Amino acid sequence: MYSQGLDNPPPERMVPAAAVAGGPGERFQLRVDAEEKIEPKDWMPDGYRQTLIRQISQHAHSEIVGMLPEGNWITRAPSLLRKCILIAKVQDEGGHGAYLYSAAETLGVSREELVDQLLSGKAKYSSIFNYPTPTWADVGAIGWLVDGAAIMNQIPLCRCSYGPYARAMVRVCREESFHQRQGYEIMLKLSQGTAAQREMAQAALNRWWWPSLMMFGPSDNDSKHSTQSMRWKIKRFSNDELRQKFVDFTIPQADYLGLKVPDPELRWDAGADCYRFGPIDWTEFDEVLKGHGPCNRERLDARRKAHAEGAWVREAALAYAAKSRPATAGRAA
Numbered sequence: 001m002y003s004q005g006l007d008n009p010p011p012e013r014m015v016p017a018a019a020v021a022g023g024p025g026e027r028f029q030l031r032v033d034a035e036e037k038i039e040p041k042d043w044m045p046d047g048y049r050q051t052l053i054r055q056i057s058q059h060a061h062s063e064i065v066g067m068l069p070e071g072n073w074i075t076r077a078p079s080l081l082r083k084c085i086l087i088a089k090v091q092d093e094g095g096h097g098a099y100l101y102s103a104a105e106t107l108g109v110s111r112e113e114l115v116d117q118l119l120s121g122k123a124k125y126s127s128i129f130n131y132p133t134p135t136w137a138d139v140g141a142i143g144w145l146v147d148g149a150a151i152m153n154q155i156p157l158c159r160c161s162y163g164p165y166a167r168a169m170v171r172v173c174r175e176e177s178f179h180q181r182q183g184y185e186i187m188l189k190l191s192q193g194t195a196a197q198r199e200m201a202q203a204a205l206n207r208w209w210w211p212s213l214m215m216f217g218p219s220d221n222d223s224k225h226s227t228q229s230m231r232w233k234i235k236r237f238s239n240d241e242l243r244q245k246f247v248d249f250t251i252p253q254a255d256y257l258g259l260k261v262p263d264p265e266l267r268w269d270a271g272a273d274c275y276r277f278g279p280i281d282w283t284e285f286d287e288v289l290k291g292h293g294p295c296n297r298e299r300l301d302a303r304r305k306a307h308a309e310g311a312w313v314r315e316a317a318l319a320y321a322a323k324s325r326p327a328t329a330g331r332a333a
């Protein structure tokens, strides 16, 4: 599934190999510039491959670790319907992780290697999942803000130059859209509820607002990978551009809920046709990335425990696959 060049441009727009005098690097960039999709078996610069392995695997880890903060509420969801919806949502995130590990594997890295990097603490995953979910409103805030930020970041990734990543993103974005709506709907119910429920919704917005802005990554001046990733059309917008789009999109939603974003400097700039927001606390972001966020240790411990407890499933699956292999397989080797 992942190696099909499903959305390459029509043949007349593709760059013919003979037309390019330079080496493979030059031809590669011309293909990228012409919006051709790069597929797993195509030649690609090593830096391009490594950048994709880094980004796609971090993305996969984020989906998997991202199941934990909301998973925490499955047994305590306030109704059977909410429980069903939340189970489906958390399960979707697991599915996203699985597609993304598969997409990373097309670049020549194994899933075991990637999972080991996560469990050893070497690999990064999104900073946002190192914050706690003390109330039911946090589940609403995650859907509304975290999935909302994820959609803003991931819609452009549907046009990423690497085919398998771009195609995985199409389905992921459809599901994220449902996730965002379910979160917003929880916030809407709470904000139309009792005074205590409105307070709970406001407190959750206060907790998740700034970490959601940090999700987009460091400011453009400090983003070491952006320039090259944009040249390779892995990224289509810079971190600051996407963050600004998210703010402009989300403030009217907060207004509709009657909630207040915790930023005293937030104001509408009619001349620039956008919201201006206050400074982000990058020290907090750096600390979370270094492993010192409120829940870093808890998240990794939970993943390590799940991995250890799932060992028998992996062993059983391998034993079954070995048994089911036809007797002739492997004789030629």
Ligand code: BYC
Pocket (backbone or CB within 6 Å): 054, 055, 058, 059, 060, 062, 063, 064, 065, 066, 067, 093, 124, 125, 126, 127, 128, 142, 146, 147, 150, 153, 214, 215, 216, 217, 218, 222, 223, 224, 225, 226, 229, 235, 239, 289
């Ligand atoms: N957290 O040069 P930069 C979801 C790192 S899950 C941690 O700008 P880049 C969901 C960055 O990796 C969706 N680290 O990097 C799931 C780099 O470090 P290394 C998650 C961050 O790659 C469950 C360094 O900072 N989405 O939706 O050009 C429930 C310099 O940054 C973060 C994705 O993964 C961060 N927030 O741009 C609910 C999207 N930001 O590797 C929801 C895919 C930056 O040099 N990823 N870093 O050590 C991307 O789009 C890009 O990788 C980023 C960063 C925009 C995040």
